[in-house]
Amino acid sequence: MTELSKTNIMEEIVSIIKKLFETDITCIGKGYENEKLLGIKIRLNASQLVYVLLECERLFKIKIPQEDIVKGSFNTVNNIADIIYKQLKINQKPAI
Template identity: 40%
Template sequence: MNCEIQVEQILLEITGVNFEKNSELKNMPFFGKKLHINPLYMVLVLMEIEKEFNIHFPEDEILKGNFNTFNSVMILLNGIMNKK
């Protein structure tokens, strides 16, 4: 299974948002008016992605806002995976 599908599944299980069926949501902020995802759920998403891929997201990248949309998460994840 590719990374994008796995992340879509993690987000669906934790947040209930189906990014596969609603690809227009992939550039929308998780905490914005359209998605309005609970920040606690995003902590769980972050932890589950780290566990699933055996990686660690750098705190500074998260603080820069690089974990605020589906697409930004994928860019960050792919960058980390390419360094492995």
Template identity: 35%
Template sequence: MNKLDIYTVLVNIFEKRSKINFDENCDLKNENLFESKIMMPARELVLTLYDIEDYFSISIPEDVILSGRFNSFNNIYDIVKKLENSINFN
């Protein structure tokens, strides 16, 4: 899948789960999903994780989630892109 497709799918998933269109709100792409500008409920982030793993047929490693890297649109985009390209996170 090319980069544009990954981006478009993530924008759609996040719009469904957070009601935020990150394509229209570019200034929020680097914001922590739990902090005051977005305030995404934890359950919605878990559902977003499941949607991403299901759509892309990938498994996001537990250490990536626990390290706090699964916390913004851009970070999640980078994670998915790396997994799609089979690049090691370490």
């Protein structure tokens, strides 16, 4: 996969949610990227969040670290994009 910016990653996450659940979370307006996906505004449920996780792993060819899930970091578009960006950077490092 070619190098992606965080903005590109966020757009892909929004696209995943729209494709899976026919929900355009950008219609919330400014700041949508920091709204909790399980929160009152976006209203995904836990099983839907699992589908988002699996689709992100498939699309970006990464593994989301379990500690990011347990810590509750996999909760907003912005945070998910940070996790993915970090994993993509780790995967780019040459093996020694």
